Amino acid sequence: MMECIKAREWMHLHMDNNLDHSNEALLMAHIEDCEVCRRDYEILMSIHQVLQSTDEVDLPSGFHETLMKNIKKRPKMRQNYLFIKQLNIAAVVVFVLVFSLIGINNLNQNKSSNNDEVSEEMFSMSAITEESGEIDVAMDVAEFEDASLSRASNENERSQKATSESLLQEAEDQYGNDVLGVRYDEGWMIVMVGGILIIGLLIGYIRLNL
Amino acid sequence: MSDKSEHKLIKNAVNGDSKAFEKLILPYEKKVYNIAMQMFKNEQDAYDASQEVLIKVYNNLDKFKFESAFSTWLHRLAMNTCIDEYRKRKRHMEHTTTMEVRVSSDEESITRQFVDHNLTPEQEVLQKETVSEVRHAMDQLKEDQKILIIYRDIYGYSYDEIAKMLECNLGTTKSRISRARQALKDIIIKKREQTAS
Numbered sequence: 001m002m003e004c005i006k007a008r009e010w011m012h013l014h015m016d017n018n019l020d021h022s023n024e025a026l027l028m029a030h031i032e033d034c035e036v037c038r039r040d041y042e043i044l045m046s047i048h049q050v051l052q053s054t055d056e057v058d059l060p061s062g063f064h065e066t067l068m069k070n071i072k073k074r075p076k077m078r079q080n081y082l083f084i085k086q087l088n089i090a091a092v093v094v095f096v097l098v099f100s101l102i103g104i105n106n107l108n109q110n111k112s113s114n115n116d117e118v119s120e121e122m123f124s125m126s127a128i129t130e131e132s133g134e135i136d137v138a139m140d141v142a143e144f145e146d147a148s149l150s151r152a153s154n155e156n157e158r159s160q161k162a163t164s165e166s167l168l169q170e171a172e173d174q175y176g177n178d179v180l181g182v183r184y185d186e187g188w189m190i191v192m193v194g195g196i197l198i199i200g201l202l203i204g205y206i207r208l209n210l
Numbered sequence: 211m212s213d214k215s216e217h218k219l220i221k222n223a224v225n226g227d228s229k230a231f232e233k234l235i236l237p238y239e240k241k242v243y244n245i246a247m248q249m250f251k252n253e254q255d256a257y258d259a260s261q262e263v264l265i266k267v268y269n270n271l272d273k274f275k276f277e278s279a280f281s282t283w284l285h286r287l288a289m290n291t292c293i294d295e296y297r298k299r300k301r302h303m304e305h306t307t308t309m310e311v312r313v314s315s316d317e318e319s320i321t322r323q324f325v326d327h328n329l330t331p332e333q334e335v336l337q338k339e340t341v342s343e344v345r346h347a348m349d350q351l352k353e354d355q356k357i358l359i360i361y362r363d364i365y366g367y368s369y370d371e372i373a374k375m376l377e378c379n380l381g382t383t384k385s386r387i388s389r390a391r392q393a394l395k396d397i398i399i400k401k402r403e404q405t406a407s
Contacts, residue, residue, distance in 0.1 A: 008392075009388075012384075012387075012388045012391060015363075015391075016369075039399075040395060043395045043398050043399065044391060044395055046340050046344070047344050047347075047363075047391070047394055047395065047398070048363060050337075050340055050341050050344045051344065051359065051363040051364045052363065052364070052366075054248070054364050056240065056244050057243075057244060057247055058240070059239060059240050059243050060243075060253065060257060063239065063243065063257070063260075063261075064232075064236070064239060066261065067235075067239070067261055067264050067265070068228070068232060070261065070265055071228060071231065071265065071268050072228055
């Protein structure tokens with residue numbers, strides 16, 4: 001004997017013409033015997049018949065014309081959207097260019113000025129060292145006439161070396177530390193700020209989906 | 211209309227060609243209006259809702275990704291818009307009686323829509339009663355169940371098509387439609403029991 005739950009499931013298949021003949025016979029036999037399922041089946045079939053016999057109604061007059069009138073009011077809006085979209089892309093490109101140029105320009109200026117300053121200092125230091133070297137040669141020629149003079153000269157050399165090291169350290173402190181061979185100076189700061197702004201704009205643009 | 215020519219019309223319409231949009235939408239207008247008519251049961255609301263659906267189609271056409279059939283995408287919009295508009299009107303109806311008046315004024319035309327004209331006068335009277343019973347039960351269904359009955363049992367869309375519109379699997383779609391039918395049947399049984407007592 002078929003269960004009522006199965007019968008209800010098959011009623012829907014029957015409504016959709018998806019129930020095979022053998023199961024259809026089983027369902028009908030169950031409906032004959034079960035009063036509740038018979039009532040359900042009759043109601044479902046009457047609903048089905050009513051719904052299936054629904055006629056389509058014609059469109060009210062002027063429906064299409066009203067629709068097209070409403071739509072034709074909108075192309076301007078669509079063009080505006082396109083214009084805003086293009087404007088947004090142009091703004092992003094301009095930002096990229098401007099910030100890259102400013103950044104690169106600043107980088108080059110700082111690098112060249114750093115090199116100039118450091119090389120000038122190095123040049124003056126080497127001149128001092130050369131001078132002390134000449135003094136040494138003169139002392140050799142005089143066959144160490146005065147040993148106390150020689151000691152004084154060595155002390156002078158050591159103090160000059162210390163001065164050059166402290167000057168190099170000072171230059172490094174002034175122009176920042178080397179990280180991956182790139183200095184964090186003004187140029188890179190501008191590039192970084194510009195980059196953050198551009199990423200922000202891009203995210204905003206994607207989210208707006210203009 | 212072939213898929214290829216439909217796709218061409220969509221692309222042209224997206225680029226602002228309103229004539230292309232007109233050609234594209236014309237075959238669907240009557241169907242959308244009829245679905246809205248079944249949903250709202252009055253001409254004014256059906257008119258407004260179907261216009262709303264078709265305007266939404268125009269405004270969102272650039273979001274159509276050609277991953278499904280255009281008709282599926284359009285009916286998904288129609289389903290969602292009809293449900294939203296129905297909810298809005300239902301909320302509004304709770305405060306006013308306007309909808310009730312409108313529904314009763316259109317009742318005759320809706321009943322005429324359902325009735326089979328090849329019946330004897332007695333059968334016609336009986337069927338009018340059944341039609342009225344089913345119609346009132348439909349009005350009491352939840353909006354998401356109502357739209358499923360409209361698509362499946364009134365307009366005969368396949369389970370597969372409805373599943374694509376709903377963006378859910380076939381099994382879920384079948385069980386949702388079965389539940390909607392069961393709910394419709396239960397409303398009728400309840401009504402009959404109330405009348406009998």
